[in-house]
Amino acid sequence: MTFLELQPKITSITTNQTLSRDEKLQAICQFLNENVAHYNWVGFYFANHENKTLHLGPYVGAPTDHTEIPFGKGICGQVAESNANFVVPDVAAQDNYIACSFTVKSEIVVPLFVNGINIGQIDIDSHVLDPFTEEDERFLEFVNSEVAELF
Structure with a gap:
């Protein structure tokens, strides 16, 4: 399926009245993991601005020890500070990688922005070198715009 074809399913998950917010986030992770071949770990991290830390939310993929990440540390921590997408084609070439x-x-x-505030992020790992394109970025921005409506 193309990203355009995946969009209505994301909307159907976020607008499902029978699921809690965490169930919707989990369903999105599961859906992306199952329907995008190069998405091998999909999860959400949420910011605690007071402590300047990110906290792991719903995810699908291998278990991770990285349940709390300080702002600035690793790719996720850098996005918490920069408020910008970050694509890493090869993690081995990245200095500040966890x-x-x-x-x-x-x-x-x-x-992930809600009312202009970066409240978290969607994080995706791939077992493939350099698979992410501008289309991935635009699609994940769409996913996050749908998710933002849950907050």
């Missing part, structure tokens, strides 16, 4: 698994080759992180 290794989750030797199988992870690339990563994309897209911030």
Whole structure:
């Protein structure tokens, strides 16, 4: 399926009245993991601006020890400070990368804004080198715009 074809399913998850917010986030992670071949770990991190930390929310993929990440540390922590998408074609070439698994080759992180405030992000790891395109970025921005409506 193309990203355009995936969009209505994301909307149907976020507008499902029978699911809680966390169930919707979990369903989105599951859906993306199952329907985008190069998405091997999909999760949400949420910001605690008072403590300047990110906290792991719903995710699908290998278990991670990175349940709390300080702002500025790793790709996710950098996005918490920059408020900008971050695409890493090859994690081995990235200085400020927090290794989750030797199988992870690339990563994309897209911030989640609610009322102009970066409240978190969607984080995706891939076992493929350099799979993320501008289309991935635009699609994940769409996903986050739908998710923002849940807050």
